[in-house]
Amino acid sequence: MLKQVTYSQQTQSQKKKKNKGGIKFMTFRLELADNSIFKNAFESISSIVDEVTLTADSEALHLRCLDKSHITFITMELNKTVFDEYQCDTPEKMAIDCDDFYQLLKKCKDNILELSTDNTNLLVTFKGDATRKFKLPFIDLEYDNPQPPRIDLPCNIRIPSVLLKDYINDMAFFSDKLNFIVDENYFKVTTDGQKGEAEIEYLHGENILETVKSMYSIPKLQEIMKAHKFSKECKVSVGNDTPLKVNFTLPTDDGSIEYLLAPRLEEE
16 A cells, blocks of 8 residues: 655635735835746646745845645755845735636746735736736735754755656656655666556766665646746755655856655555
């Protein structure tokens, strides 16, 4: 039998409702010409979680969230240097519907993206031949941003993001689960099912001194790999029957998205 491991999280029910204006949101504004950074991130994030809290301070925009099944943990950090303009005089928390935000971002095309706030809304503005303005209402979340688990994983490799996405999609033809195996020379992706078996080997070129193996959910991995356009290369960290860490970092090294995925374990 298979068992899906989850992350323990002490939360109340994730109830969504409109903010009634009891919180005063302070001055926050950013502007970004390359709006694909947000689009590439939220294509993945919106497929994993329903709601998120964006936290802004004077140095960066942050996001930490855990899916309802407690299987996937997401951390995003975008330093102020990512943006063409960035202002945050007082730390702010902006709780929004994730899919609504992503659907708006898809309308941005090649326009300049501006985000700001009023008392009850995230203000989304697209600047191009015309200026288009939208208000996305804040929601109340009955839990705080979760803290990421601290996990030290022994094997770390780098691989082109699109290759990892393709490997996972290849495995999906045969099963809903796969194995990640790392040894001294290769990163291997394997699976088997009623339709047959599959194995892919990638020569990683890293200094790996041991062999490790873990099993993961293919649908969960496919959600993560929707972020493959965020960076051309991703860092994969894994151990024996451990969570999987997948990190996408911008080429300028001032922004990243990191996913922590709980393993699936075989039961005796």
